[in-house]
Amino acid sequence: MSEKYIYDLSEGDASMKPLLGGKGAGVAEMMRLGVPVPDGFTVTTQACIETMNNNGEWPDGLRDQIADALARFEQRAGRVLGATEKPLLVSVRSGAVVSMPGMMDTILNLGISDESVGAIAAESGNERFAWDCYRRFIQMYGEVVEGLSSHVYEDALTAMKQAKGVEADTDLTAEDLKELTAEFKRISNEELGGNWTNDPREQLFRAVEAVFRSWQNPRAQVYRKANHIPDDLGTAVNVMQMVFGNRGDTSATGVCFTRNPSTGEKALYGEFLTNAQGEDVVAGIRTPRPLSELKDVLPEAYDQLIATMGTMENHYRDMQDMEFTIENGKLYMLQTRNGKRTAAAALKVAADLVDEGLIDKEEAVRRIEPEQLDQLLHPAIDPNHTASPVVTGLPASPGAGVGAAVFDADTAAEKGAAGEPVILIRFETTPDDIHGVLQAQGVLTAHGGMTSHAAVVARGFGKPCVAGATTIKIDPDAKTVTVGDTVISEGDMITINGSTGEVFNEELTLIPPRLNEDFLKVVGWADEIRDLGVEANADNGPDAAKARELGAEGIGLCRTEHMFFGEHRLPAMHEMILATNDEERQSALDKILPMQQDDFEAIFTAMKGLPVTVRLLDPPLHEFMPDLVSQALKVQELELTGADEATLESERTLLAQVRKLHEQNPMLGTRGCRLGMLYPQIPDMQARAITRAALAVLDREGETVQLQIMIPLVHLEQELKTQREIVVKAVDDELAKAGKQLDYKVGTMIELPRAALCADQIAEHADFFSFGTNDLTQTTLGISRDDAENGFLGWYESSGVVQRDPFATIDVDGVGQLVKMGVEKGRSVNPQLNTGICGEHGGDPDSIAFFQTVGLDYVSCSPYRVPIARFAAAKAKL
Ligand code: PEP
Ligand code: MG
Numbered sequence: 001m002s003e004k005y006i007y008d009l010s011e012g013d014a015s016m017k018p019l020l021g022g023k024g025a026g027v028a029e030m031m032r033l034g035v036p037v038p039d040g041f042t043v044t045t046q047a048c049i050e051t052m053n054n055n056g057e058w059p060d061g062l063r064d065q066i067a068d069a070l071a072r073f074e075q076r077a078g079r080v081l082g083a084t085e086k087p088l089l090v091s092v093r094s095g096a097v098v099s100m101p102g103m104m105d106t107i108l109n110l111g112i113s114d115e116s117v118g119a120i121a122a123e124s125g126n127e128r129f130a131w132d133c134y135r136r137f138i139q140m141y142g143e144v145v146e147g148l149s150s151h152v153y154e155d156a157l158t159a160m161k162q163a164k165g166v167e168a169d170t171d172l173t174a175e176d177l178k179e180l181t182a183e184f185k186r187i188s189n190e191e192l193g194g195n196w197t198n199d200p201r202e203q204l205f206r207a208v209e210a211v212f213r214s215w216q217n218p219r220a221q222v223y224r225k226a227n228h229i230p231d232d233l234g235t236a237v238n239v240m241q242m243v244f245g246n247r248g249d250t251s252a253t254g255v256c257f258t259r260n261p262s263t264g265e266k267a268l269y270g271e272f273l274t275n276a277q278g279e280d281v282v283a284g285i286r287t288p289r290p291l292s293e294l295k296d297v298l299p300e301a302y303d304q305l306i307a308t309m310g311t312m313e314n315h316y317r318d319m320q321d322m323e324f325t326i327e328n329g330k331l332y333m334l335q336t337r338n339g340k341r342t343a344a345a346a347l348k349v350a351a352d353l354v355d356e357g358l359i360d361k362e363e364a365v366r367r368i369e370p371e372q373l374d375q376l377l378h379p380a381i382d383p384n385h386t387a388s389p390v391v392t393g394l395p396a397s398p399g400a401g402v403g404a405a406v407f408d409a410d411t412a413a414e415k416g417a418a419g420e421p422v423i424l425i426r427f428e429t430t431p432d433d434i435h436g437v438l439q440a441q442g443v444l445t446a447h448g449g450m451t452s453h454a455a456v457v458a459r460g461f462g463k464p465c466v467a468g469a470t471t472i473k474i475d476p477d478a479k480t481v482t483v484g485d486t487v488i489s490e491g492d493m494i495t496i497n498g499s500t501g502e503v504f505n506e507e508l509t510l511i512p513p514r515l516n517e518d519f520l521k522v523v524g525w526a527d528e529i530r531d532l533g534v535e536a537n538a539d540n541g542p543d544a545a546k547a548r549e550l551g552a553e554g555i556g557l558c559r560t561e562h563m564f565f566g567e568h569r570l571p572a573m574h575e576m577i578l579a580t581n582d583e584e585r586q587s588a589l590d591k592i593l594p595m596q597q598d599d600f601e602a603i604f605t606a607m608k609g610l611p612v613t614v615r616l617l618d619p620p621l622h623e624f625m626p627d628l629v630s631q632a633l634k635v636q637e638l639e640l641t642g643a644d645e646a647t648l649e650s651e652r653t654l655l656a657q658v659r660k661l662h663e664q665n666p667m668l669g670t671r672g673c674r675l676g677m678l679y680p681q682i683p684d685m686q687a688r689a690i691t692r693a694a695l696a697v698l699d700r701e702g703e704t705v706q707l708q709i710m711i712p713l714v715h716l717e718q719e720l721k722t723q724r725e726i727v728v729k730a731v732d733d734e735l736a737k738a739g740k741q742l743d744y745k746v747g748t749m750i751e752l753p754r755a756a757l758c759a760d761q762i763a764e765h766a767d768f769f770s771f772g773t774n775d776l777t778q779t780t781l782g783i784s785r786d787d788a789e790n791g792f793l794g795w796y797e798s799s800g801v802v803q804r805d806p807f808a809t810i811d812v813d814g815v816g817q818l819v820k821m822g823v824e825k826g827r828s829v830n831p832q833l834n835t836g837i838c839g840e841h842g843g844d845p846d847s848i849a850f851f852q853t854v855g856l857d858y859v860s861c862s863p864y865r866v867p868i869a870r871f872a873a874a875k876a877k878l
Contacts, residue, residue, distance in 0.1 A: 002059065002061030002062075002065075003046065003059070004044075005044050005047040006043055007019075007020060007024070007042050008040075008041045008073070009024075009028050009037070009040050009041060009042065010028070010031060010032075010039075011028070012024060012025055012029070013025065013028055013029050013032055014026065014028075014316075017097055018045065018097055019044045019045055019046060020044060021236030021238070022096065022098070022337050023093060023095030023238050023337070024042035024095045024238050026335060026336045027040075027238065027240070027334070027336075028042070029315075029336075030312070030336060033312075033315065035308055035311065035312070035333050036332050037333050038241040038242070038243050039073065039076055040073060040090065040239050040240030041069040041072075042236050042237065042238050042239075043066065044236055045096075045097060045236045046234070047237075048212045048235050049232065049234040051209075051212050052216070056209075063205065066204070066208065067201075079241075082111050082112075082113045082115055082116050082199075082200035083115065084116065084118070085119050086123075087113075087116030087119050089110065089111040089120070089133075089241070089242040090110050090239050090240060090242060091106065091238075091241075092211060093106045093107075093211070093238045093240070094211045094214060094237065095235060095236040095238050096229075096234075097233050098229050098233070099340070100223050100229070101340070102430075102457070103217075103219050103220040103434075104214040105144045105211055106144070107140055107144055107145065107207045107210070107211075108140060108277060109133050109134075109136065109137040109140075110137065110141070110204055111242075112130075112133055112137050112200075114198065116200075117130050117131065117134050118130075120133065121174075124244075124247060126247070126248070127174040128177060129246070129247065131174050131177035132177055134177075134181045135181040136277075138153075138181060138185055138188060139184060142184070142191075144210055145209075145210040146188065146192055146196070146206075148192075152188075157180065160183070164176055204239070208239075211235060211237045212237065214235070218432075219432050219434050222434050222438070226461070228846075240334075243332045243334075244277070245274075245276055245277055245278065245325040245327065246277045247275070247327055247328055249274055250298065250326070250328050251275055251325075251326055251328055252275070252276070252294065252297070252298060252301075253272065253277060253325045254270055254271055254272025254273065254288065254294070254323070254324055254325075255270055255271055255272075255321070255322070255323050255324075256268075256269065256270025256271075256305065256309060256321075256322050257270060257319060257322070257339045258309045258310070258312070258320045259319045259349055260345065261321070261340060261345050262341075262396075262499075263342075263344060263345055264341065264345035264349045264518070268292055270290075270291035271288035271289060271290060271291060272291060272293075274297060278323060278325060278334065286447075287447060287470060298326055298329060300329065301329060301330070304331045305324060308333060312336050314358070316338065317353065317363075318339075318349070318353070318359075318367070319338065319345075319349050320336050320337065320338065320339055321335075321339030321340065322335060322336045323336075342372075342375055343368075343369075343374070343376045344375070344376060344516070344518070346367065346368055346369065346372060347368065347376075347516075347518040347519050347521075347522050350367050350368060350518075351522055364522055364525060365522065365525050365529060368526075368871050370845045370868040370869070370872040371845055371868060373519075373871060374864075374868065375399065376515060376516075376519060376867070377864050378400070378513055379510035379512055379513060380399070380400050380497075380499070381400045381495060381509070381510060382508065382509040382510065387506055388504075389503055389504055390483045390504065390505045391471055391483045391502075391503045392469070392500070392502050393444070393469030393470070393472075394455075394501050395466065396454065396455035396458065396468075396498060397455055397458035397463060397464055397465035397498045398499040399442075399463070399498050399499065400464055400495065400496065400497050400499070400508075400510055401421075401423055401440075401441035401463065401464040401495070401496050402421060402423075402493065402507050403422040403423040403441040403442065403493070404490070404492065404494075405422075405423055405425055405490055405493075406422045406423070406424055406436075406440075406479075406490055406491075407424075407426070407474065407481075407490060408426075408476065409429075409432065409433035409434075409435055410435075411490075412424040412436030412437070412439055412440045413436045413438070414439075415439070416436070416438075416440050416441075417439050421441045422439070422440050423440060423441055423442050423443070423444055423494055424436050424437060424440040424442075425443075425444045425472075426443070426444075426445050426446075426474070427447055427476070428446070428447040429448075429454035433454075434457060437458060437461065437463060438461060440463065441463070441464070442463055442466075442496045442498060443463060443465040443496075444466045444469060444472075444496055444503060445466070445467045445468065445469065446468070446469055446470060446472050446474055447467075447468060447470065448468055454467050455467050458498070463498075464496055464499075465496075465498050466497070469503060471483065471484075483503075483505075493506060494507075495508040515550070515867070519867070523871065526870050526873070526874035526875075527870060527874070529874040529877050530870065530873035530876070531877055532856065532857070532858055532859055532873035532877075533553050533554070533859070534551065534552060534858065534859060534860075534866055535552050535553055535554040535555060535556030535611070535836065535861075536552035536554075536556065536866055537555070537557040537559070537838055537842070537860055537861060538552075538555050538558060539558055539559050539560075539563070539603075540599065540602060540603065541599075544606035544607055544612075547863035548606060548608070550863055550864070550866040550867055551866050551867060551870055552610075552863065552866045553610060553611075553858070554610040554612065554613070554858075555603065555612040555614075556836055556838045556842070556858060556859070556861075557613055557615055557770065557838035557860050558612060558614045558615060560596070560615060560616060560618075560686060561618050561619045561623075564617070569592065569595055572591040572592050572595075573588075573592070574625070575587075575591070576589055576592070576679075577624060577657060578654065585679065585681055586681055589682070589684075590685075592685065593688060593692075594689075596686060596690075596693075597689040597692050597693045597696070598693075599693075600690050600693030600694070601696055604693055605700075605701060608701075608703055609703045609705065609706065612705060612707060612708065613768075613770065613838075614686075614690050614707070614710065615710040615711075615712050616682070616683050616687075616711055617675055617676070617682055617686065617712075618671055618672050620663065620666040620670055620671045620675075621661050621670060621675060622658065622661040625654070625658050625661060628658050628659060628662050631651070632655060634651060635651050635652055635655050667786070668779075671712075671713055672711075672712035672749075673711050673714050673720070673723050676711070677723070683711075683723055683726045683727055683730070684726055684727075684729075684730045687730035687731050687734075688730050688731075688734050690709060690731070691707075691731045691734035691735060691742070691744075692734060694744075695735075695740055695742070698742070707743070707744040707745070708768060709727050709744060709746050710746075710747050710748060710768075711723045711727075711746070712748075712751070712772070713749065713751060713772075713775065714748045714749065714755055714762060715752040715755050715758075716754075717758065717764065720762055724766075727746050731744060745767035745834075746765075746766070746767055747769060747834070748765075748768075748769060749769075749771070749772040749775075749838070750762070750771050750776070750819075751771065751772030751773070751774070751775035751776045751779070751839075752775065752776065752779050753776070753779055753780050756776070756818035756821055756822035756825075757818070757825075758825075759823075759826040760826065760828055762826070763829045763830045763833055764830075766826070767832075767834065768834035769826050769834070769836070770835075770836045770838045770860070771819050771835070771837040771838070771839065772839050773810060773815060773819070773837055773840070773841045773842075774807065776815055776818060776819070777806050777811065777815050777839070780811075780814055781806060781811065781815070783806070785807055793805065793806075804846075808840065808841070808844055809841065809847055810846075810847040812850050816850055819837070819856075822835075823854050834857050835855075835856050835857050836856055836857055836858040836859060837859050838859075838860040842859040842861035842865075843859070843866075843868060843869050844872075845868065845869075845872035845875070848872040848873055851876075852873065852876035
């Protein structure tokens with residue numbers, strides 16, 4: 001017995017999603033609940049996976065199982081695929097486990113053939129309709145299944161219209177369409193070297209095969225990568241009886257959401273087209289009408305739809321995104337799934353569902369995608385602007401975007417990836433544009449509604465989108481868009497407001513976003529759930545203030561090296577580096593100390609008594625010096641031009657020092673605590689500046705600072721021992737001089753493999769550990785963190801050698817193991833040891849889930865990732 005690869009719709013239910021895919025399980029569940037759906041069967045994801053693993057060969061038994069399922073289906077329907085009388089027509093649709101809107105292929109009207117077309121005409125009483133379906137089917141099948149170019153069909157259609165002297169497709173008569181169908185078949189067969197099949201059963205097998213294949217198409221791959229969807233899940237294939245939304249004015253097709261997916265409001269949201277087929281709505285070819293108008297057009301079906309929306313939302317206890325078709329006044333539901341939504345909507349829906357008693361707080365938090373919250377931090381247009389929009393389209397995905405106009409996805413992808421802000425302008429977007437959408441600041445389309453692919457995809461990625469700006473005229477060849485008298489050319493700056501639909505032909509100022517009540521409510525629940533603390537990496541007062549506003553519970557990393565740059569400080573730094581004896585060095589440091597003190601005061605003031613971890617100087621000294629080649633050239637030029645002896649002398653001294661400090665691998669050189677070992681005056685000065693700042697803030701604001709001083713890049717016990725002694729001596733000396741007391745802690749970063757391996761020795765001298773996973777990844781993997789993006793690692797990622805960028809998501813098996821060992825060894829000698837992480841991974845949800853498992857006390861990330869980390873930490877606990 002071979003495995004069961006097919007389930008009739010009546011055999012499935014929602015729990016079978018991994019096997020039947022989202023669409024198959026969703027429709028089966030609706031059928032189970034008595035909601036009207038077309039009948040059919042689902043080919044499992046397992047069949048797709050086995051086919052992929054077997055180089056496209058179907059598993060044994062699949063073909064027979066499809067034939068049997070079709071026979072049962074025909075029996076139930078009282079119709080036969082391709083029959084001369086009562087023919088059965090089916091749709092063949094993909095259905096992945098994780099929804100990937102529009103990324104894979106669909107074939108409609110399969111079963112229409114020379115034999116069955118007459119019966120279809122007779123049943124519908126509309127011959128033109130029958131031939132229109134047929135010619136559309138040939139084109140769709142030719143393109144999707146046989147891979148033929150759309151041009152071959154479009155050229156034939158244009159030729160036909162010219163020959164008949166008509167402008168629009170709708171002007172072609174039944175007879176014309178019949179001729180066109182024959183022509184389409186002739187061309188298809190010619191293009192395929194005689195391999196075109198007219199047999200509907202064979203077409204069905206090939207269509208299933210094509211849907212399997214579409215799992216691997218480039219746009220699906222890009223979508224999966226962007227959404228971290230595993231490549232090996234495969235898609236199910238749903239074969240369902242066709243229902244027709246294009247049977248005249250009492251037929252319609254549409255898409256609806258049970259709540260507004262942009263704002264989360266519980267309000268009617270959806271669109272429909274009368275006399276149209278499903279793909280017309282989502283593909284954005286015609287601009288659809290708002291769902292509320294359906295009440296006037298088809299009141300009974302409308303009432304039934306509204307009732308079904310309520311039933312399904314209550315059943316899934318979540319906002320549903322549904323597709324429906326009305327055939328001659330009768331409603332059929334074609335799909336239901338949890339609707340994609342903006343972060344703002346996700347928060348509102350979660351908060352409202354808790355209020356409505358449908359879900360509890362844990363479930364509300366579980367449903368938030370932490371990464372998506374990034375959108376809330378998207379800017380809006382400064383409301384004080386005086387510009388007038390050149391056009392207003394549909395507000396399809398909220399937020400504002402500013403960028404140069406571009407007219408094709410490749411250019412958008414290229415420029416966007418190079419860091420140039422662009423707005424992608426398209427007549428309509430197709431899933432093939434996804435790589436451009438990903439890299440653009442926003443999307444503007446002339447056609448399509450709120451549920452078009454452009455809108456769905458943009459919302460998913462948190463990109464602003466204005467859709468259906470029907471009055472704009474795009475000339476893709478000239479790369480211009482004309483709006484009334486205004487012509488916008490490629491490269492011109494424009495601003496779009498996806499929350500209002502407005503488009504401006506100038507660069508407007510954007511203002512930072514604000515977190516609303518829904519956010520505060522739901523994040524409050526997340527905070528109640530999580531164990532992990534969330535702190536921020538911030539190096540100055542404004543960043544620290546931002547971090548606090550976003551909920552940081554402290555500063556987990558204040559990098560002090562940034563404070564040494566700047567024109568006022570560099571000369572003193574040069575003086576310090578060039579000093580030939582301790583006195584000269586101390587005099588230079590004495591100049592730097594008050595500047596450092598100012599920096600720390602600003603941070604301590606902003607943090608209002610929360611913990612602040614200040615890390616002592618880290619980068620290589622040469623970063624403060626001129627580059628070796630430039631300095632050598634400068635000296636040479638001064639020698640040639642006969643500069644005065646004093647200038648020459650000082651520049652030569654500088655050159656000699658630059659040469660001395662030059663390192664082939666500065667990242668593995670004299671940085672971190674190694675600097676403090678060579679020049680103990682530096683940690684001494686920094687410890688004094690920190691203490692004085694803390695005392696000044698205590699005096700001025702009455703606020704105690706929970707001070708933590710952190711020693712970077714330690715790999716030997718002796719390093720930490722020495723550095724700790726220097727720091728403790730300096731802090732205690734300052735406190736004694738001031739006659740004050742202050743609790744403080746001294747700890748270290750664990751960012752070299754040896755430090756993790758010998759964490760028990762190091763912990764003897766540490767009050768806390770902070771894992772520097774940036775350097776720990778660099779040194780464990782032996783991959784330069786500065787070159788990673790552009791080097792081989794990018795290739796490793798795109799070709800699947802590695803699944804994730806290890807500098808973004810922790811390499812659990814390697815680096816993660818070192819973190820785990822570091823925590824265990826550290827706590828074995830110091831059970832009170834406080835442990836955290838301050839590398840970039842501190843803001844990455846998947847990494848946070850891992851840090852929860854090794855029992856870290858906190859994560860620290862950049863201020864804007866703090867809200868994401870708060871949710872990720874809560875989800876890690878649930
Ligand atoms: C680290 O290495 O992870 C770290 C936080 O320090 P930096 O990025 O400053 O080297
Ligand atoms: Mg580091």
